[in-house]
Amino acid sequence: MAKPKVKASSSHPTKNKESSFLRLPNEIRNMIYELLDLKLDKPIKVSSSKNTLINERSRRRRRYHKTGILRVNKQLNSEASPIFFHLNKFLIGNSPDTSNEEPNLEGLKQFIARVPAQNLDAIVNVELTCHFDPHRAYVSNSQWLDMTNILLKHFTGLRMLRLETANWLTYYHRLGGQNPGIDWWPINTHFDHEKRCADNRKTITKMLRTWLNSSAQHHVSLSDTETSKLRKLLDPLAEEQHKIKVLLEEYDKKMKKQTGS
Numbered sequence: 001m002a003k004p005k006v007k008a009s010s011s012h013p014t015k016n017k018e019s020s021f022l023r024l025p026n027e028i029r030n031m032i033y034e035l036l037d038l039k040l041d042k043p044i045k046v047s048s049s050k051n052t053l054i055n056e057r058s059r060r061r062r063r064y065h066k067t068g069i070l071r072v073n074k075q076l077n078s079e080a081s082p083i084f085f086h087l088n089k090f091l092i093g094n095s096p097d098t099s100n101e102e103p104n105l106e107g108l109k110q111f112i113a114r115v116p117a118q119n120l121d122a123i124v125n126v127e128l129t130c131h132f133d134p135h136r137a138y139v140s141n142s143q144w145l146d147m148t149n150i151l152l153k154h155f156t157g158l159r160m161l162r163l164e165t166a167n168w169l170t171y172y173h174r175l176g177g178q179n180p181g182i183d184w185w186p187i188n189t190h191f192d193h194e195k196r197c198a199d200n201r202k203t204i205t206k207m208l209r210t211w212l213n214s215s216a217q218h219h220v221s222l223s224d225t226e227t228s229k230l231r232k233l234l235d236p237l238a239e240e241q242h243k244i245k246v247l248l249e250e251y252d253k254k255m256k257k258q259t260g261s
Helices: 026-035 053-059 061-066 074-087 105-114 117-122 132-154 193-213 224-229 232-240 241-259
Strands: 090-093 127-129 160-166 171-173 184-188 217-220
Touching: 026 053, 026 074, 053 241, 061 127, 127 132, 127 184, 132 193, 160 171, 160 193, 160 224, 184 217, 217 241, 224 232, 224 241, 232 241
Parallel strands: 090 127, 127 160, 160 217
Antiparallel strands: 171 184
């Protein structure tokens, strides 16, 4: 995985002790930035303005300490920020909660407007959560496609997309628990679950197909629970997408090993 390069600065530091670091060659400074512990302990939620990166760093001492290099001056921020964005994982979603609790579309719009393009380009790892509102099914499906297109347009360095679904089936496991392979059962009977599930599978399939077809360097990651939940759409998609086929083969091997069959 290619690492972001330090952008050469056009400034001319004065000859004093404070600028001695800046007099080092760009390549040496880049090596020093990579040695710093800029990877946070948890992924960064892309949510509302109350949860901006700056405020999040200010509230949490450990994050504040790790990102101290980004606040020394504008030049160091410009040079080290791409590495920070490259190392960390970002959580994006369409949660109806517009507070700072869950990733939401309003936060994503603010994030794109606030973060310089070179930092967006440095992001390589995103987890995308697709929330489903049964009362606004069409809107939910449209938002999922919008998020996919936003990633392709603005996150040009993105390579790994981890997909999570939240309430999109409005189903629970029939027997409870998190055991893969158990049938899913509707939470309530006020909606046409079969049609909604079919529509959701169609939209998720389109998202994954668009993502994988847009670049040979694009990959998809799914948890075991998500793989089990999305199996009905993944099986036909695997016939045309080799990466999905490999993902399912690895999942099946893992399940067989766990069950001893």
